Amino acid sequence: MGAISKEGLDIANKSREIVRNKIKEVLGDEIKFNEKEMGIIERVVHATADPEYAKLLVFKNNPIEEGIKAIKEGKPIVVDVNMIKAGIRYNNVYCFISHPDVYEIAKKEGITRAVASMRLAKDYIDGGVVVIGNSPTALFEVIRLIKEECIKPKLVVGVPVGFVQASESKEALRKVEIPSISTIGPKGGTPVAVAIINGIIAYAKDKRA
């Protein structure tokens, strides 16, 4: 995971082993995930030190393979907050939350900046990848774009965090016929989002190598 020193690699390897055992404890005999999905789950538990995520992650409509394809084709990734952009190992990433137009639109229309930022990113979302780790309203807006404006993202990673609307937004995402990765309940957040998409980017690179 970006480690170049022996110490860095040792920590990463030892951590991966512990993470695998913790996941086994949580999942017991009910492991219903394939190898690639397990790899993503491991990254999330590694990033959060919270094994509960093994029970919370949901993969719908072949999201990993669709994501790998999109990344290999160099499709854009649209994210809701700059922290996610800073964490993604990929060049073609867009975050409009601090765009001057977003402030204008949000104020004028009385919507959240997160919603305005997704509306502004519409053309990148269509045929691209969406990664939301913070804002439920951004995820609801992406779902609206899919349903009402026929926008078709290749993959939506929807893991907004929080006790208000986050669970509901992710439930709504799982009802849409789009490849998606999400979490059940209020948990989620930027490290979860980054772990998932960096995992998919790593898969896309390994296949090339």
Next chain:
Amino acid sequence: MGAISKEGLDIANKSREIVRNKIKEVLGDEIKFNEKEMGIIERVVHATADPEYAKLLVFKNNPIEEGIKAIKEGKPIVVDVNMIKAGIRYNNVYCFISHPDVYEIAKKEGITRAVASMRLAKDYIDGGVVVIGNSPTALFEVIRLIKEECIKPKLVVGVPVGFVQASESKEALRKVEIPSISTIGPKGGTPVAVAIINGIIAYAKDKRA
């Protein structure tokens, strides 16, 4: 928390209320925190949707007041990863993890990039604020700088995440006579780090206003 629309503010307010109740459930009657500490705890639980943090956060040597003072004086903040830099609402923030010298030093000396980045930031750390949300080795290096090179940060926010060395690094931090905020156990991470330091920055601004 940066919300400008009515919807954004409503979500923030409702969330804060739920967060307070969840924290009460976790802490029960044993609330031993002052008002400013509770504000920081609320931000962390808000950022992670994980009320357990109310039991994990440790404030040592008057860290919030020392942090507020440092921010008001415009002292630099040194962080371990760019995700944290992207999340902090402050101008004077340094992250050297991707600095070309850091790659060189890490390779040559067989240390992690995180350690090399702290070594390179030494002059900023002395009299500044350190925020570590990812790398235990970075935190161990800061502790070494304090003990062996008489470097004196005004505040160390040490919340690296993970099952290898993270707990130990935070325990070591709590043994040093420096203002610090840390978590017990493997949990932590970039959103926890950002929530804590943005809370302190907010306190510093309110006092000015």
